[in-house]
Amino acid sequence: MLSLKVLDLSYNNISGVIPKSLERLSYLKIFYASFNILEGEIPNSGCFVNFTAKSFMNNYALCGSPRLQAQPCKNNIPRQNNKALLHALKYIFPVFGSIIIVxxxxxxxxxxxxxxxxxxxxxxxxxxxxxxxxxxxxxxxxxxxxxxxxxxxxxxxxxxxxxxxxxxxxxxxxxxxxxxxxxxxxxxxxxxxxFMPKGSLEKWLYSDNHALNLLQIINIMIDVASALEYLHFGSLVPVVHCDLKPSNVLLDNDMVAHVGDFGIAKLLGEGDSMKQTMTLVTIGYMAPEYGLAGIISVKSDVYSYGILLMETFTRRKPTDEYFSGEMDMKRWVKTSLSGGINSVVDPSIVQEKDEYIVIKTIMDLA
Structure with missing residues (x-):
């Protein structure tokens, strides 16, 4: 127990207080107790000095340091009255809280x-x-x-x-x-x-009133890759987005990209590299192994990311009527690379001829 490094108790309907004895877990680096019905003071020493508000959010009546975005603890209330007050609050808060929410x-x-x-x-x-x-x-x-x-x-x-x-x-x-x-x-x-004030990447690709330059596109693609890297390898449980496409890439005021819409996402279990499912994936961005056997993995998102790259630089959807039979976006771009990338790249994003070299390198990767 003393060598514990990760403790995730979120979404478990746990009540009571957080034991101060947990402060002695010196190896504990990741701790989540959010979305429970905990109350009382959040421990404030030991390993707890490193935890943030995210570890304790959405609880019944936790109190503690302002940096944890918790209400201050009223230690000046006499012990006797404190007990009676807490007992009353257990009934009053849920009733009034429920009425207000409803x-x-x-x-x-x-x-x-x-x-x-x-x-x-x-x-x-x-x-x-x-x-x-x-x-x-x-x-x-x-x-x-x-x-x-x-x-x-x-x-x-x-x-x-x-x-x-x-x-x-x-x-x-x-x-x-x-x-x-x-x-x-x-x-x-x-x-x-x-709220993402600059809208979706789809809006910027297909609206006559919007235009992206090469540097903006590259930065957006780096942002999306960073999001996928976190989902696949940085979160506690690997997450497969399953629906990566321009309409699900949203831009803030600084044109920083944020991936959204996790409505059909899949959580992979510990040690799992893939999962069989009947998720409703958008046609055109779907990896071949999903279409054949309904298998999703982190590689499914990587495939969708490649399609997203090609669509962004060509401004042509993978569902374009041009693509039929054996000709799909992947094959079209691959065939065009040998004959000259300028035949498929949207000319509005290229300012200098040298930029075609950069784009060709990216398209080779896609």
Missing amino acids: VALIIVYKKWKNKTTSGFDDNNFLGSGSFGSVYKGILAKGTEVAVKVFNLDLDEAFRSFDVECEVMGKILHRNLVKVITCCSTIDFKALVLE
Whole structure:
């Protein structure tokens, strides 16, 4: 026990306090106790000085240091009164908290229903996907967010919502879209997401009002590769995104790319390199082994990344009507490389002839 390095207790409905004896685990480097019903003071010495707010978020009544984004501990309350107060709060907080959440969700839900399939105000509509629509919203403090409302007429929407909540609760990276919170009732499910003001990579590729230069494209592709590297090898549980494409690559104000939409993602078990599944993968970005046997692995995402690279530099979708029969995007680019890369690369991104050499190297890799 004393040599323990990783302890993940999140999503286990654990109640009570965090034992101070855990401070003695000097080898403990990774600790998660989020999404439980813990209360009391968060230990503040030993290995706990290295843990962040992410380790303790979404709990019942934890208190501690401001750096952990927890409420301050009221140590000045007499012991006797403290016990009585905590006993009362155990009943008061859940009741009032539940009422507030239910009322808030009903208000949001009614606004959504009043617009029928249009969702919230049409002016705030950002886009739609396989399982619902996304709208722009503003929190009480003025923070802009994206609200993804699931279409519960679709059976797959329930599973997609559960997957996104589970996956995004386990991962955190600068190149992944952050889930701020999940909202769920019997007939309403939504995710509140970090807002990406520059929109999707798809918008920049296929809109006449937007244009990317070579340096921006390379930086975006590096950001996406960094996100995949983290999902596959940097998180506690390997995650396969399963649906990497331009519409799921979102850009912030600084044109930094963030990978989003984990609705069909798969968590690989410890030691697993692949999994057989019937996930709904987007045609054109799907690895051959999935199409033949329904097998997904981290290599599936790598294949999709190669298609994404080719699409970004050619501005041609893998589902383009040009590709039929045996001719697909991969074969088209490979054939063109020997005859001259300039025949397939979008000319608007090339400023100097020397840049074709850089692009050819990248396309060879793709």
